[in-house]
Amino acid sequence: MPEKEKLRIDKYLWSIRLFKTRTLASDACKAGRVKLDGTNIKPSHEVKLGEVYTVSKGPDKKTIRVTGILESRTDAKTAAGYYEDITPVEQTPGFKSMFHAPILKRDRGTGRPTKRDRREIDGLQGDFFEKEPGEETEKK
Incomplete structure (x- = not known):
């Protein structure tokens, strides 16, 4: 997939398959469930390589580091190469349960x-x- 220089956070989260639709990703940003360094970000925020985002989906919190910019949605195996999951083990649902x-x-x-x-x-x-x-x- 071709990489793009500028990409919105809502489109990025949708393309790496953290959200099922781009609208859900946008709504999560507006509701304050997507954070960059502890501050809420808008859906129009530009994604940059190396940034660390905290995404809350229901009771789960996921911390990801951007390793590549993916413009369009692809299969899960390919999408996993464009971010690094750095969520502490203690915060994963499997560990809690x-x-x-x-x-x-x-x-x-x-x-x-x-x-x-x-x-x-x-x-x-x-x-x-x-x-x-x-x-x-x-x-x-």
Whole structure:
């Protein structure tokens, strides 16, 4: 693909496949979910090589460094060569779920839990899913 000297951030994020449509990428910029050095940027911001962007999509945050300017959308394998994912491992969804999810297991063949079983399971979990990771539970 030919490289272009000037490219808008919304088009860049769409072309490297971080967003499904260019409109979604533009809306994310307008909503402040795309940042350059901690400051919000407009969809018309010019992308430069070596810049580091933080992109928030739902609960996930991704930090990328621009390694090439891609003008049009291509397949995922090619697009991956135009940016470097420098997201810390601790912020990846896989890492979070590995350490912060409860391990629930039922014996095979025991069937669906009864109401009593369900209350016991909920009691064991407490308010696990309402708390953020790292928050302490209050003592009553």
